[in-house]
Amino acid sequence: MPPLKLRHSVRAVVLDEEDRVLLCRCALPGEVVWVAPGGGVEEGESMYEALKRELHEEVGLNFDGPLLHVWQQRLIGSAYARDHDGVLNDYFLVRTSAFEPIGALSGHELAAESITAIRWWGVNEITEYRGPELFGPQNLAAALRALIVEGVPDQPVLIGR
Structure with a gap:
């Protein structure tokens, strides 16, 4: 069996001074998922x-701080990355003061990347959310709680879908 061809991506667990996390709403075919900002590592780029x-x-x-590698996620399936067998997501903690998220990409460019909204979420809001939209990873609230309480792990924690 040939080795899997995985798309390497990086994501930021952006936490503000109130331990709220910044998430992007991605409208995918058949589901809407709130995920950490980030994306693919391009050829010749470091993480x-x-x-x-x-x-x-x-x-x-814009940040210049150290990258604190906190989680890793391996998702297998063609739906995760075009022309790949899946994706390998490396998550890094970024601590910052709260800010109004307005990126360099236009609304049209964000929509082309399936991003339809960006907002700050409290851990309790994620835990208590009962709407139809999902959070990625599915155990996001528990993983965030552990990160906030226990701090940065010695080795990245493997997280599920």
């Missing part, structure tokens, strides 16, 4: 460069 680019484009955040 740091890719994350800086994605944060600037999607939410307008």
Whole structure:
């Protein structure tokens, strides 16, 4: 069996001073999912460069701090990345003051990337949400709680779908 061809992506767990997380609403075929900002690592880009680019484009955040690798996620299936067998997401903690998320991409460009809204969420809001939209990963609230209470892990924590 040939090795899987995975698209490498980076995502930012952007937490403000109130421990709210910044999430992007992605309207995908058949479902809507709130996910951390980020995207694919382009050829020749480091994870740091890719994350800086994605944060600037999607939410307008420019940062120069260290990347604290907190989670890793492996999703297998053709629906996760075109022309790939799945995606490998590396998540990094970015601490910042709250800000109004307005990225360099236009609303039309964001929509082309399936992003239809961006907002701050409290962990309790995620836990108590009962609407039809999903959160990615599915255990986002629990993973955030652990990150906030226990701090940055020594090794990235493997998270599920």
